[in-house]
Amino acid sequence: MDKKHSAAGRAEATPAARIYTQPELREQLKEEIMAGDQGGRPGEWSARKAQLLAQQYRQAGGGYTFAKRSPAQQHLHEWTQQDWQTADGQPAQREGGTARYLPQQAWTNLTPSQRRATDDKKRAGSRTGQQHVPNTKAARQARKDATDE
Structure with a gap:
């Protein structure tokens, strides 16, 4: 051959x-x-x-x-x-869906309600089988700001 x-x-x-x-x-x-x-x-x-x-x-x-x-x-x-983590620093895989991962600095830049909103969106998507769930607008900007620094 x-x-x-x-x-x-x-x-x-x-x-x-x-x-x-x-x-x-x-x-x-x-x-x-x-x-x-x-x-x-x-x-x-x-x-x-x-x-x-x-x-x-x-x-x-x-x-x-x-x-x-x-x-x-x-x-x-x-x-x-960039020290990516969940809002509470715990593993992402959990009951009720996968938690959102963002750089630690992005979590710091979000308000508590913005943190909840992006995490809730990720968990809801993961419960329906989605691996990739877009961030909320505020979280998208916070991630961009954190990774561009």
Whole structure:
């Protein structure tokens, strides 16, 4: 079988093979994380699961082919530095729906009624099976202000 159609050839042609030193290891870890409920529901991708994948991949000895981060990797790095949390600092998954995650500074910038409104909107959406529920206008602005600082 020629390289163009071999498994090795396919691996070399994938974007992951150009970014990760051990793409098979990363793919295995990603499948395990996706199947788990840490960082979101099983089968759903989230920024938290991306964090877990990057952390576990590095711990397992995986690396990257370039020294500079890709835009997606840079965005995840910045997201990690912003101290995202729920309004009460507790885990997001709970009875009655998933709580809203925002940077700590965004929660500080919202009034108690604005905090309640965006959290209620997220919980209502998650109860109907939505993973991504838009913020209220006030929360959207608070998040933007917090992440642009």
